[in-house]
Amino acid sequence: MTEMNEDFEFRVVLIKIQNSLSDSDRLQLHFLFGEDIPRRLQSNGSLETTLEVLQTLFDRLKISNKNYNYLVRALQAIQRPDCVERLLSYDKLVPADIIPSKLHETQAEMKPRLPFKNSKSPTSFEILRDINLDEDDTMYPSKTDSESNSLNLPEPDPMDFNSIYLGPFEDSSNEWTEEYSKLLNLKYHPRAYQIEIVRNAICNKNTIVCLPTGSGKTFIASLLIKYYYIKYRQNNPNGKFSTFFFVPRKAIRLQQAKAISNVGNLRVQMCQDDQRTDQLIDANDVTVTTPQKFVNSLKKETIRLSQINLMIFDECHNTSGGNPYCEIMKHYLCPSKQEHVAEKPMIIGLTATVSAKDSQEKKEPVEKNLISLCSKLACKNISTVCNSNNLVEIKREINRPINDQFEHVLKVQYNSYFQEYLNIYENLIKTIKTHLDSHELLDGKDIGTLSFIGQLIILKRSFETKGDMNNIIICDYLLLLTQKYSAFKDLPIDIILRHVSEKIKLYHEAYEQSVPMNNLLNEISKNELDKILQKHKENPTTNSKLETLIRLVKKHAIDETKGLILVPTTFYAKSICDYLSDQPELKNIVKPTWIVGQNSADHSLTINDQQAKLRQFGEGECNVLIATDIVQEGLDVPTCSYVIRYEFVSDEIGTVQSRGRARAQNSSYYLITELDSTNHKREKNNKFREEEMDIAISKWQTIDKDQFQRAVEMKTKSLINEWEHALSLETQRKNTIQKIGKKDGSICCRKCNRELGELLWLKKRNTIYFINNAEFFNNNDCRLDSTYTNKYEHLLMGQVKCFCGNSLGGFQKFLDRFELGPLCALKCKQVKFKINKQMPFIEFEQWSRNNYFDVEELEEI
Secondary structure (H helix, E strand, C coil): CCHHHHHHHHHHHHHHHHHHCCHHHHHHHHHHHHHHCCHHHCCCCCHHHHHHHHHHHHHCCCCCCCCCHHHHHHHHHCCCHHHHHHHHCHHHCCCHHHCCCCCCCCHHHCCCCCCHHHCCCCCHHHHHHHCCCCCCCCCCCCHHHHHHCCCCCCCCCCCCHHHCCCHHHHCCCCCCCHHHHHHCCCCCCCCHHHHHHHHHHHHHCCEEEECCCCCCHHHHHHHHHHHHHHHHHHHCCCCCCCEEEECCCHHHHHHHHHHHHCCCCCCEEECCCCCCHHHHCCCCCEEEECHHHHHHHHHHCCCCHHHCCEEEECCHHHCCCCCHHHHHHHHHHCCCCCCCCCCCCEEEEEECCCCCCCCCHHHCCHHHHHHHHHHHCCCCCEECCCCHHHHHHHHHHCCCCCCCCCCCEECCCECHHHHHHHHHHHHHHHHHHCCCCCHHHHCCCCCCCHHHHHHHHHHHHHHHHHCCHHHHHHHHHHHHHHCCHHHHHCCCHHHHHHHHHHHHHHHHHHCCCCCHHHHHHHHHHHHHHHHHHHHHHHCCCCEHHHHHHHHHHHHHHCCCCCEEEECCCHHHHHHHHHHHHCCHHHCCCCCEEEECCCCCCCCCCCHHHHHHHHHHHHCCCCCEEEECCCCCCCCCCCCCCEEEEECCCCCHHHHHHHHCCCCCCCCEEEEEEECCCHHHHHHHHHHHHHHHHHHHHHCHHHCCHHHHHHHHHHHHHHHHHHHHHHHHHHHHHHHHHHHHCCCCEEEEECCCCCEEEEHHHCEEECCEEEECCHHHHHCCEEEEEEEEEEECCEEEEEEEECCCCCEEEEEEEECCCHHHCCEEEECHHHEEEEECCCCCCECCCCHHHCCCCCCEECCCC
16 A cells, blocks of 8 residues: 555544534644644634644644554543544555545546446545445534534523513513513613513514614514523423524524523524534524525424424515525415414514515505515514604614715716727627627627626527537627626726636636637637736726725725625625725725625635624724625624615615614715616615605504404415415426326536436435436546535535536535435536437426426435
8 A cells, every 4th residue: 555545544534533523622622732733723623724733733743644642642632532443443444445546537537437347446436435434423413513513602501480570571560670681691681672672572472573773683582582481491391492593694693693692591503504403403492594494304394393482584574485484484374284283383573674575566565565574474463663762762772874865876987998998898799799600689689788698598508408519608708708797887897807817718728628619719808808908007997986986985994984885796895805905095094805605606705704704894904894785684794884885786675774784873874876877776766665664664553453464364365375376386297297207318418418327317305416326427527525525414525527527516425325325416507408318408407497307206214
């Protein structure tokens, strides 16, 4: 066995050991390593940090595959004998003859492989089949892991529930004093308007709490959780209380979990990406999770609504269309989904706005939106501030910007060079377009508009169906050049050009075989883009919107304030951050950073990255945060003295929420957009809708409650009928597919048309469609990552590619079904099909839209 193989074996075992450790275990190890590792690594117990720690120990010759006594002693010290045993016997875990000398083949070796049974040397399939983790390896979170692995919160203090009088929660005749808050172990004494809402919500049962951004809705929800928890424990000393707190974005899970835990005496847990909600329900009082996680458990019937006492929907205005909030409520309201139980969980919705997300409902008056929102959440009342003294208090406590006007909505000015460079860019697009069959369908459509890009996508799909590779490539180049075209009027031209150039370069290099059309278009594009960049270097363009942005940021930076710039896309966020960083006049006074979500084709950040950037902003390391709408809804951003929306206007909900981020006293709120533009008109409409919402809420105290409740009941019946009809149609579609049955045919690469494997190899498990056939892996390019990642019931180990470079899907294993071996989770958008191996190709964008053949469902055990 070679030295390199031995080292690889050793590292495989270390990865297994680290995956079985909790964050607390890793922190103890880092402490024991002391000065043998950098101090910056000692306070972080994440898996990524520990892998860096281990590499440091390798580099400093503290451990090796020949000498690991140092690590054995440390594992013994933290009382992990299972890990010690594994380390001492690591050579027995992975047979030496199955470890490859290298994981990735070179391009010269990328050729179709022989079938698995004739292979003389180990293939990727064999390697991954044999590097099996033992069934009892804790590579996926157990209930014990999930308790200690997320928040590292202290165990809740014990409470004598019978000694707690709940009268102050329930009515104003029992005063809620500071002494009472201390008795409840609250860190903060609630304000008078918050106590009013708590009492109102308890009286209303199911209710929607409607308060402005920054008024403490999460704190109110936490108080309600504690009330129902204490009441339950008083009546059921040995019973199990369970609350689910739903958040619309993963980025705010930890934030909300910490906030809830601050009310004390509750065991709170955040459901992580690699956990299931049913793993957490027994060990915790409150589970904070995204709604889709909960929907998955409901569909699998691993959780039943009868197990839950209270459900809280944060940002509950998100109940529209196919949103997971609606999927949860289908189980709550629809007879075909309902459990036959006497009691259902209580429901509380939290929102700063009562408007609708659904585009059709937006056309209706706000009063009807409020009725619709209540019907979707099975609520007949809303809870809002009505007491006149409390209305004064809430206005005093929540600051509002002093200059919420359109003062920077002006006609945009560009210099003469701008149009010259734009003309060169447009001519490049037109030149490439002439090579495209049916290009006349694009005539009359403005470059970069939704109609232009939409028609281009339709053309590309038709060429994919025909297997016309040249026209597919032309469409791809046109998409790469036009998708950022609209940004030229908003962002620095040179930043856009460099981005497009890099995307085209990556696209060209992704083809592992030379394709003449790809080479031609790459050369044409590179020459023209380089020409514009050189011209721009000699004669830069000017843009009055960017100049206004710089002027506002500079004005506020001099006063040592913090500002938030909201932008429409992740590309805008990174681009504007880079642009501000490069401005000489902002040097040393403006320290920008940017934050976006986890899923974007351009730029993305992990949750740890997001938290790090928010921490930098909060602690003053950065004073300007450029962000997408990830911070507009829910995410707790430090108090800002000004908010600038740069060419970003969503709906009236976004207007309310973004203004709510300017919470400092005498704060400012700006919109930078062009006069009479779509964004300008949209914001005018938003302000009108916002006024309607304020009126609707202010009238709540005098509204005829009986009439409102009857309207909600009628809407609920209509909604249930609509949902039941949709569920019936889905059942019919599934039955039709089952009648059609399985079909002989081929799975083909959507990019190059090559046959990847047999259609009968395709299987499904819930929403995952996969292949675990050995011949499929041997006939395609299987690439292992250097490290594996646990992600919600899966071990992600790499990716599978066609030989043309097209990524077909992830190379992974089901953590609970290791006997299936490695599999490829196919991406629907990357493949197409031939039924009975006859043309034309069949393709669809989502697996749920398959109406052509049945797929074998994996039998659960």
